[in-house]
Amino acid sequence: MVTPIGKSAQTRQLLLDTAMELFAAKGFAGTTMRAIAAESGLSLGNAYYYFDSKDAIVHEFFRELVEKHRNVSWPLLVPGNNLETNLRIALESALETLAPFHEFGPAFIRTAFAGTHSDLSDVHRALEFGLWRQVVSVSSPLPPLAIRKDLPELLWLIQRGIFLFWAYDRSPGASRSRRLIKNVAPVIARLVVLSRMPVVRSILDDVLSLVRTAT
Amino acid sequence: MVTPIGKSAQTRQLLLDTAMELFAAKGFAGTTMRAIAAESGLSLGNAYYYFDSKDAIVHEFFRELVEKHRNVSWPLLVPGNNLETNLRIALESALETLAPFHEFGPAFIRTAFAGTHSDLSDVHRALEFGLWRQVVSVSSPLPPLAIRKDLPELLWLIQRGIFLFWAYDRSPGASRSRRLIKNVAPVIARLVVLSRMPVVRSILDDVLSLVRTAT
DNA sequence: GTCACGTTTTGAACGTGTTCAAAAGTTGAT
DNA sequence: ATCAACTTTTGAACACGTTCAAAACGTGAC
Numbered sequence: 429m430v431t432p433i434g435k436s437a438q439t440r441q442l443l444l445d446t447a448m449e450l451f452a453a454k455g456f457a458g459t460t461m462r463a464i465a466a467e468s469g470l471s472l473g474n475a476y477y478y479f480d481s482k483d484a485i486v487h488e489f490f491r492e493l494v495e496k497h498r499n500v501s502w503p504l505l506v507p508g509n510n511l512e513t514n515l516r517i518a519l520e521s522a523l524e525t526l527a528p529f530h531e532f533g534p535a536f537i538r539t540a541f542a543g544t545h546s547d548l549s550d551v552h553r554a555l556e557f558g559l560w561r562q563v564v565s566v567s568s569p570l571p572p573l574a575i576r577k578d579l580p581e582l583l584w585l586i587q588r589g590i591f592l593f594w595a596y597d598r599s600p601g602a603s604r605s606r607r608l609i610k611n612v613a614p615v616i617a618r619l620v621v622l623s624r625m626p627v628v629r630s631i632l633d634d635v636l637s638l639v640r641t642a643t
Numbered sequence: 644m645v646t647p648i649g650k651s652a653q654t655r656q657l658l659l660d661t662a663m664e665l666f667a668a669k670g671f672a673g674t675t676m677r678a679i680a681a682e683s684g685l686s687l688g689n690a691y692y693y694f695d696s697k698d699a700i701v702h703e704f705f706r707e708l709v710e711k712h713r714n715v716s717w718p719l720l721v722p723g724n725n726l727e728t729n730l731r732i733a734l735e736s737a738l739e740t741l742a743p744f745h746e747f748g749p750a751f752i753r754t755a756f757a758g759t760h761s762d763l764s765d766v767h768r769a770l771e772f773g774l775w776r777q778v779v780s781v782s783s784p785l786p787p788l789a790i791r792k793d794l795p796e797l798l799w800l801i802q803r804g805i806f807l808f809w810a811y812d813r814s815p816g817a818s819r820s821r822r823l824i825k826n827v828a829p830v831i832a833r834l835v836v837l838s839r840m841p842v843v844r845s846i847l848d849d850v851l852s853l854v855r856t857a858t
Numbered sequence: 859g860t861c862a863c864g865t866t867t868t869g870a871a872c873g874t875g876t877t878c879a880a881a882a883g884t885t886g887a888t
Numbered sequence: 889a890t891c892a893a894c895t896t897t898t899g900a901a902c903a904c905g906t907t908c909a910a911a912a913c914g915t916g917a918c
Contacts, residue, residue, distance in 0.1 A: 436866080471867060471868050471869070472868090472869085608856050611856050622846065641826050654896085675873080676874080677874085687876090688877085688897070697876095
């Protein structure tokens with residue numbers, strides 16, 4: 429009999445799928461490693477053979493959600509929208525995707541910021557750097573040349589901030605996060621227009637190099 | 644015999660003092676609730692009578708550190724320093740105070756952002772809002788009137804950001820955080836000068852109202 | 859077919875944060 | 889002095905994340 433390729437990988441995936449089901453059904457605290465293993469028909473120790481920790485599983489779960497957000501929001505970024513609209517779409521759909529898992533907020537933060545530097549770059553990319561490039565390039569009118577190249581990085585930074593805020597936002601339905609997004613979008617749009625002015629542009633340059641210091 | 648006032652409060656304080664010693668000696672993970680209780684000559688359950696959780700103890704520990712930072716940095720803010728200098732002093736002394744407890748970073752974040760809204764205001768205040776007022780008011784030249792009133796709030800925001808960055812900064816000796824501070828100070832100083840210009844001022848207004856949305 | 863070696867799986871154990879019912883102690887009114 | 893109500897303390901227990909030595913399994917060489 430032909431052994432299916434990657435039997436080990438399959439077991440790992442089974443674990444992951446089971447975990448994600450349980451996460452969705454019972455939440456983070458309500459999903460125990462024992463339950464994940466049992467529901468997968470494996471022993472507890474075996475789960476730890478495939479994943480170093482519960483957080484490691486959450487980490488992969490998070491990456492799935494990021495991918496989902498990308499797939500959901502990408503088609504909504506239609507040409508003709510202005511930057512403010514696209515920005516709102518991208519941010520709000522992120523919130524929508526994450527909403528059922530608000531309880532995971534701190535764990536997401538933990539796993540997104542933990543790990544080595546190369547791993548952080550990974551999350552960097554995972555956090556949809558490409559999506560922000562799309563947000564920019566599909567907006568009309570296109571942002572001023574002065575900032576067009578750097579804008580995705582700036583937007584990515586904004587999204588990181590909002591993500592952090594959301595993770596610790598205790599307001600019902602994350603209403604404060606929603607309000608924040610609604611207010612951020614026009615401010616950024618205005619800032620982009622003003623970036624034509626050398627003073628503003630120089631400030632943005634400063635901020636950008638700060639961000640690069642920190643990355 | 645005259646019972647000393649607040650016997651209950653004393654027990655609580657004993658627990659706290661013991662915990663802080665152990666935290667300094669053995670770190671966060673190395674300090675168990677059992678050890679705190681035992682070293683205080685109390686039972687484990689009793690410790691939980693005074694503190695809801697280990698995090699609750701860390702929370703108070705953090706507040707002590709914040710107070711310590713205030714006391715350390717306040718006298719260093721001498722008149723004659725310019726804003727950039729004072730800003731660096733305040734930020735770097737914060738790092739110095741927190742440095743031995745880098746391992747607590749995520750726990751600090753957790754406790755600082757958890758809790759009710761009124762509790763968050765508490766942390767708000769705890770994070771030395773007053774210190775930033777002092778940083779501003781003792782700087783010469785004084786910042787432009789256009790921004791003088793709001794600057795402390797802006798600086799407080801900056802500090803929060805840097806604190807977050809530090810908490811998850813894995814670089815040896817938190818060197819990245821140190822570098823960030825060194826670079827942030829002049830940028831902010833420049834921004835303050837530019838705040839005389841209406842465009843810049845209007846952007847700052849936007850940012851401020853965003854912050855207030857989020858608070 | 860057997861053996862040696864690497865991969866996978868097990869089951870039990872450890873130490874942790876947290877909970878809780880019940881005991882012990884304290885206080886103030888009668 | 890007694891009793892009732894409240895505060896403090898105890899000790900045992902629970903469930904969880906994590907670890908580990910040993911067993912089982914698979915595979916390729918001889």
